[in-house]
Amino acid sequence: MSxxxxxxxxxxxxxxxxxxxxxxxxxxxxxxxxxxxxxxxxTLYLISITFFFFIGGALAGLIRLELLxxxxxxxxxxxxxxxxxxxxxxxxxxxxxPSVPATIGNFLVPMMVGAKDLALPKINLxxxxxxxxxxxxxxxxxxxxxVDTGWTFTTPLSTHYLNTHVVSAALSVFVAGFSSxxxxxNFIVTIHKMRCPGMTWFxxxxxxxxxxxxxxxxxxxxxxxxxxxxxxxxxxxFHIGVFDPAFGxxxxxxxxxxxFYSHPAVYIMILPGFGVISEVVSTFSRKRVFxxxxxxxxxxxxxxFAFFVWAHHMFIMGISNYAALVFSLLTMxxxxxxAIKIFNWSFTLYKGSVTFxxxxxxxxxxxxxxxxxxxxxxxxGSTGTDIHLTETYFVVxxxxxxxxxxxxxxxxxxxxxxxxxxxxxxxPEKISQLAALITFIGFNLTFFPQFILGTLxxxxxxxxxxxxxxxxxxxxxxxxxxxxxxYLLPILYLTWSLKYGAIAGDNPWQATGLExxxxxxxxxxxxxEIPIMDHEAYDYEWLEKQNRARQQQEEVV
Amino acid sequence: xxxxTTVANNALAEEHHEHPSYQRHxxxxxxxxxxxxxxxxxxFLLTEIMFFGGLFVAYMIxxxxxxxAFVEGSHQLSIFWGTANTAVLIISSFTMAMSVxxxxxxxxxxLLLFLCxxxxxxxxxxxxxxxxxxxxxxxxxxxxxxxxxxxxxxxASDPEVYKxxxxxxxxxxxxxxxxxxxxxxxxxxGMHALHMLIGVSILVFMIIRAKHGAYTxxxxxxxxxxxxxxxxxxxxxxxxxALLYLISRH
Numbered sequence: 001m002s003x004x005x006x007x008x009x010x011x012x013x014x015x016x017x018x019x020x021x022x023x024x025x026x027x028x029x030x031x032x033x034x035x036x037x038x039x040x041x042x043t044l045y046l047i048s049i050t051f052f053f054f055i056g057g058a059l060a061g062l063i064r065l066e067l068l069x070x071x072x073x074x075x076x077x078x079x080x081x082x083x084x085x086x087x088x089x090x091x092x093x094x095x096x097x098p099s100v101p102a103t104i105g106n107f108l109v110p111m112m113v114g115a116k117d118l119a120l121p122k123i124n125l126x127x128x129x130x131x132x133x134x135x136x137x138x139x140x141x142x143x144x145x146x147v148d149t150g151w152t153f154t155t156p157l158s159t160h161y162l163n164t165h166v167v168s169a170a171l172s173v174f175v176a177g178f179s180s181x182x183x184x185x186n187f188i189v190t191i192h193k194m195r196c197p198g199m200t201w202f203x204x205x206x207x208x209x210x211x212x213x214x215x216x217x218x219x220x221x222x223x224x225x226x227x228x229x230x231x232x233x234x235x236x237x238f239h240i241g242v243f244d245p246a247f248g249x250x251x252x253x254x255x256x257x258x259x260f261y262s263h264p265a266v267y268i269m270i271l272p273g274f275g276v277i278s279e280v281v282s283t284f285s286r287k288r289v290f291x292x293x294x295x296x297x298x299x300x301x302x303x304x305f306a307f308f309v310w311a312h313h314m315f316i317m318g319i320s321n322y323a324a325l326v327f328s329l330l331t332m333x334x335x336x337x338x339a340i341k342i343f344n345w346s347f348t349l350y351k352g353s354v355t356f357x358x359x360x361x362x363x364x365x366x367x368x369x370x371x372x373x374x375x376x377x378x379x380x381g382s383t384g385t386d387i388h389l390t391e392t393y394f395v396v397x398x399x400x401x402x403x404x405x406x407x408x409x410x411x412x413x414x415x416x417x418x419x420x421x422x423x424x425x426x427x428p429e430k431i432s433q434l435a436a437l438i439t440f441i442g443f444n445l446t447f448f449p450q451f452i453l454g455t456l457x458x459x460x461x462x463x464x465x466x467x468x469x470x471x472x473x474x475x476x477x478x479x480x481x482x483x484x485x486x487y488l489l490p491i492l493y494l495t496w497s498l499k500y501g502a503i504a505g506d507n508p509w510q511a512t513g514l515e516x517x518x519x520x521x522x523x524x525x526x527x528x529e530i531p532i533m534d535h536e537a538y539d540y541e542w543l544e545k546q547n548r549a550r551q552q553q554e555e556v557v
Numbered sequence: 558x559x560x561x562t563t564v565a566n567n568a569l570a571e572e573h574h575e576h577p578s579y580q581r582h583x584x585x586x587x588x589x590x591x592x593x594x595x596x597x598x599x600x601f602l603l604t605e606i607m608f609f610g611g612l613f614v615a616y617m618i619x620x621x622x623x624x625x626a627f628v629e630g631s632h633q634l635s636i637f638w639g640t641a642n643t644a645v646l647i648i649s650s651f652t653m654a655m656s657v658x659x660x661x662x663x664x665x666x667x668l669l670l671f672l673c674x675x676x677x678x679x680x681x682x683x684x685x686x687x688x689x690x691x692x693x694x695x696x697x698x699x700x701x702x703x704x705x706x707x708x709x710x711x712x713a714s715d716p717e718v719y720k721x722x723x724x725x726x727x728x729x730x731x732x733x734x735x736x737x738x739x740x741x742x743x744x745x746x747g748m749h750a751l752h753m754l755i756g757v758s759i760l761v762f763m764i765i766r767a768k769h770g771a772y773t774x775x776x777x778x779x780x781x782x783x784x785x786x787x788x789x790x791x792x793x794x795x796x797x798x799a800l801l802y803l804i805s806r807h
Contacts, residue, residue, distance in 0.1 A: 117583035119593040185600050193593040223604045227611035231744065238701030240740050242615045247700075248623060248734045257611050530585065 015503040017424040021521040036121035037524050041128050042106035043422075045098060048128070050491070052094035052135060057487065059087035064446075064480040067473050072463035080463035081148035082164070086141075088151030089169060093176045094135055096407055097265065100272035101218075102131070102183050104414045105211050107422060109187055111515035111522065112205050114196025114531045119189040123182050130179035137172035141165045150461065152262070155243040155254040159235045167236055170229040177222045177229075180268070184218030187211055196514075198533035202296070205513050205537050206289055209296040210275035213303035217264040217271070220307070225261035228254065255317055259310035267306040270370075270402060271299060273410030274341055277363050280417050281345045283511040284360040285352025288538035291344045298337035305334045315386045324383050331381035338374050342367060357509075358429065361436040362413030369405030369443065373398060376451070391461075394454025400447045412439070412490060419494065420504030424520045427497045432490065439486030445479025512543050579776040591778050598782040602789045605752075609793055612745050616800060619741060623734035625727055629709050630738030631805035632722045633698060635689060639802040642685045646791045649678030653787045660777040665770055668780075672764050675787070679757040686750050693739070700740045706732040745797055752790045759783060 022039045032040055062083050066074040075083065106124065110117050118124050141147055147169040149158040158166050191204070191212050232254070235241030243254040282289045289295055311319055311327040345367060354360070376398040379385045389395065419427050449472040458469050465473070507516040512535075518527050535542040577587060584590040620627045652674040659667035690699075696715075697705035708715040709732040712724040727735070763783065766772065772780050 115583065119583075120597055121581075121583065123597075181604055185597055185604070188600060189593050189597045193589060193596060219600055219604055220607055223608035224611050227608050227748075230748075231611075231615070234740075234744065238740075240701040240736055242619060242737060242740065247736050247740075248619075249737060250618065253615060253618060257614070525583075 015505045017503060017521070018519045020523060021424070021519065022524045023423075023521050025524050034125075036117070036125055038106050038110050038118045038121065038124060039422075039522065039524075039526075041124050042103050044128050045102040045106060045131070048131060048135065049095050049098055049103060052090050053487075055139075056087055056090040056095055057484065059083050059090070061480065061484065063087060064477040066463055067465070068477045070465050070467040070470050075463070077463045078148060081150075081461070082146035084461060085148050085150050086146050089147070089173065090138060091403075092151055092265070092269075093173050094131075094138065096269040096403055097176075097180055098131065098183070099269070099407065099411045100276060100414060101187070101211055101214060101268075102127070102180075104276065104411075104418060105187065105207075105272055106183070107418065108207065108515055109190055109211060110194065111518070111526050112208050112513055113191060113194050114199055114514050114527065114533060115190065115194035116525045116527070116530075118186045119194055120186050124186055127179045127182035127186070130175050130182070134172045134174075134176035134179060137168055137175065141168045141172060144168075152258065153229065153232055153254075155232065155235070155251045156245065158232060159241065159243060160246075167233045170233045174226050174229050174233075177226050180218050181222045184215035184222075187215040188219065191215075196531050196533055200533075202293065203533055203535075203537050204296075205275075206278035206292065206295055206299075207272075207275035207513075210271045210273075210278070210299040213299040214268050214271040216303050217268045217306055221261040221264040221268070224257055225265075228257040228261070231257075252314070252317060252319070255314050256310070259313045260307070263310040263313065264303075264306040266399075266402070267302055269407050270410075271302060273366070273407045273414075274299065276410045276414035276417070277341075277345060277366055279511070279513065280359045280363045280413050281348050282538045283417070283509050284357060284363075285348050285354050286510075286540055287348055287352040288536070288540070289344065290347035290350075291340075292537065294340055295344050298340040301337040302334060305330065305337070309334060309381075312381050312386070315383050316390055328381055328383050332378055335374060335378050338370075342371055342374075356433075357416075358427070358432040358436050359413045359417035361433055362409045362416065362439075365436065365440045365443075366406055366409040366413065369401050369409060369440075373401030373403075373406055376401065389454060391459055392454035393450040393458045393460055396460050397447045397450035397454060400450070405443055405447065409439070409443075412436070415490070415494070417509070418515075419497070420508045421515055421520045421522070423498055423501070424504055425497050425501030426504045426508065427490075427501060428493050431493050435486055435489035435493070438482060438489065442479050442482030442484075442486045446476050446483050447479070449473070449475045449479075510543060510547075512538055512540060577775065579774070594778050594782060598785050602785060605789060605793075609745075609748070612741070612748065613796075613800075616741050616745070619734075619737050623731065623737060626709070626731050626734035627738045628805040629712070629722075629724050629727060630735045630742070631801060632718050632724060633693075633696070633708065633715075634742075634802050635692065636802055636806065638685050638689050639798055642682055643794065643798050645678050645682050645685065646794050649675050649682070650788055650791045652678065653784050657777065657781050657784045660767075660772040660780040663773040663775065665767065665773045668767050668773060669764065672760060672767055676757060676760040676764065679753055679760060683750060683753055683757070686746065686753075690743075690746075693743075698739050699743070700736040704736060704739070706735060709735050742801055745801065749790065749793055749797060752793070756783075756787055756790055759786075 022037055026035075032044065035041060062075070063080070066072065066080055066083075068074075072080065106118070144165055147162075147164045147166055149162060149164070149166060149169075153166065153170060158170075191208055195204075231241055231243065235243055235249075240247055242249045243251050245251060278289050278295060309327060309331045311323055312331045315324050315328075356364075376394070380389060380395065380398060416427060416432060419425075453469055453472050453476075456469065458465055504520050506519055508520075509516070514527075514531055514533070515522075517531065580587050580590055584593070652671045656668055656671040656675060659665075659671055693699055694703060696708065697703050698708075706729075708718070709724075709727045710729065711726055712719045712722075718724070760783075763772075763780065
């Protein structure tokens with residue numbers, strides 16, 4: 001492991017951070033706030049989502065503290081309802097959905113296709129401003145008393161029975177949705193129209209395939225959420241609407257419309273994470289991703305299936321048994337492309353020269369945790385077990401395994417992997433490996449007991465629970481503390497590395513992507529001249545040849 | 558070595574000069590720029606279809622469930638104003654298409670004329686919509702704010718409509734469901750009118766820019782993409798006209 005690291009790092013005595021790069025090009029706050037450079041917008045996004053992650057994380061901490069004891073003693077039951085609702089809303093719409101696409105994706109998509117910028121740079125900036133406006137509205141919602149519908153805005157609870165700030169929360173999500181639509185639209189156009197010469201579809205890095213699939217979901221799904229939440233807001237204001245049973249409206253219609261977006265949203269959150277894992281696993285195994293085409297198409301397949309499984313959220317809501325049967329079958333079919341990915345990554349490791357730098361540790365963690373999260377999804381997709389397990393902690397554990405164990409691990413993996421490209425400096429390796437380990441242990445300690453709690457019958461969304469569940473809840477809360485340390489560490493040492501990290505050089509990982517063939521941090525235009533793609537993705541032999549040629553040239557000079 | 562670099566740099570600089578002023582720096586060619594923005598516009602319209610799609614689904618389900626309420630609710634709409642508005646919009650689509658053509662053949666005067674006409678027809682549409690909504694207000698057909706089921710419990714109390722359709726009285730239960738019809742009517746036409754309002758505002762901006770010759774120098778992307786938007790809003794109206802006004806008149 002250390003041998004590879006030493007080999008790949010450039011000679012520290014000669015390496016310098018290039019004077020001209022996207023960070024140093026212009027100075028001053030305005031040059032950031034009015035920028036159209038995708039790398040600067042990605043940086044703005046990174047700061048904003050980290051901010052919201054810590055708000056959401058603090059709320060999660062409150063939830064776990066309340067559940068330390070069986071009684072509802074830290075806060076009143078309705079405060080608890082608000083806390084978990086705000087936790088869900090902030091984490092889903094302000095962290096998970098924009099996490100990889102708007103930060104790492106924004107930073108990388110143009111570079112990976114060999115372009116100077118996204119196709120619509122101003123729209124990209126607009127998307128960040130929409131995100132900020134939505135964020136301010138959400139913080140306003142929280143400041144004036146919050147909302148307690150859960151992140152799902154379930155009607156008629158949200159429209160008739162609650163007197164909290166549903167309208168401002170719904171409008172905030174509406175605006176955040178448009179920010180995500182614009183990002184998705186930009187990615188699709190960029191990947192279609194901005195590829196450099198020689199960059200065919202099947203030479204695209206898999207990160208782009210999965211972001212493309214996620215972008216399709218953003219573009220097609222989010223508008224449905226927007227109109228649904230508009231109708232909820234109208235119904236609250238005018239006391240009449242299509243979801244209101246008092247006037248012959250149908251609450252189930254809300255469920256259909258809401259989950260038509262919000263199920264694909266799960267894949268909006270996880271697909272870009274898949275992309276990160278493909279890049280990292282290939283780089284640290286020194287091997288082309290096994291079955292490139294299958295992995296690429298599995299992303300597209302997930303995007304297609306994603307639109308036909310939404311009713312599995314509604315098995316206990318009185319939909320017809322036949323519909324439940326069909327949706328159950330379709331749900332299980334999503335497991336196939338997901339499994340293709342997991343198997344192909346495993347095969348990529350096989351006989352590769354695997355090293356365990358931090359991004360790789362996070363990725364391996366991802367593969368294990370996502371597999372558990374995905375498999376328990378199959379349990380919940382079977383109608384019989386779903387009726388017993390839904391609305392229990394089993395569901396909570398399931399989606400936290402996918403979202404936190406999967407997506408957050410992938411996000412951290414990607415941040416560490418591209419940090420040297422982004423900032424020009426390395427993060428400290430030893431402490432970050434420790435942080436990855438702490439995160440993994442903390443995560444399992446937090447969420448694995450919840451599977452057991454769920455099967456024992458502990459319902460979700462209650463501030464109090466029967467005393468016999470306390471032991472496992474104490475484990476879970478203890479785990480959350482460990483997990484908190486695991487998330488705090490990267491913030492500290494990544495900030496530290498901005499100034500004191502070792503100089504990274506252009507290609508510290510000896511990776512093959514186009515983004516590594518330019519300086520770190522990159523120029524505002526990304527490349528000195530538009531690159532020409534003359535090899536397949538993940539072609540390590542090509543890279544070796546390049547390196548040999550460069551060495552020979554240097555010897556001649 | 559250094560000579561060839563200089564030559565290459567000069568060539569690059571010259572190439573840079575050849576770019577038209579409207580080409581943004583991150584595109585390689587004008588064609589690529591046009592392709593990309595045009596494609597983006599089509600994708601945006603796709604999101605709009607999904608946006609209105611939610612409303613159409615709600616309409617479909619409610620109409621199936623409360624068929625009589627939807628029929629009699631529909632009878633309350635003014636076919637005259639509806640048809641007039643459809644005609645106005647179709648003509649405005651024509652003038653919009655002519656604007657795109659004028660920009661392509663670089664005739665500034667014509668472009669301004671057709672943009673102003675499109676703008677005017679847009680305003681006329683919104684005006685007529687306002688008249689119709691006002692009528693609904695007068696007749697107590699605004700759910701949530703000012704609603705009465707009188708016209709459906711006792712159709713004869715509304716002689717104008719009764720004369721034409723001879724509607725049967727609805728049961729109190731079904732009469733109440735007419736609120737769903739009018740809620741959808743306001744939600745759908747309101748959302749459409751909002752799109753018209755946005756379109757008309759952008760038209761003002763375009764007329765000002767067209768005056769300065771921004772679109773008659775060969776760069777028609779903006780006019781063309783706005784044209785797509787305008788036609789799209791027009792098509793949505795055609796569906797609304799059929800589903801809300803026409804469908805229950807035999």
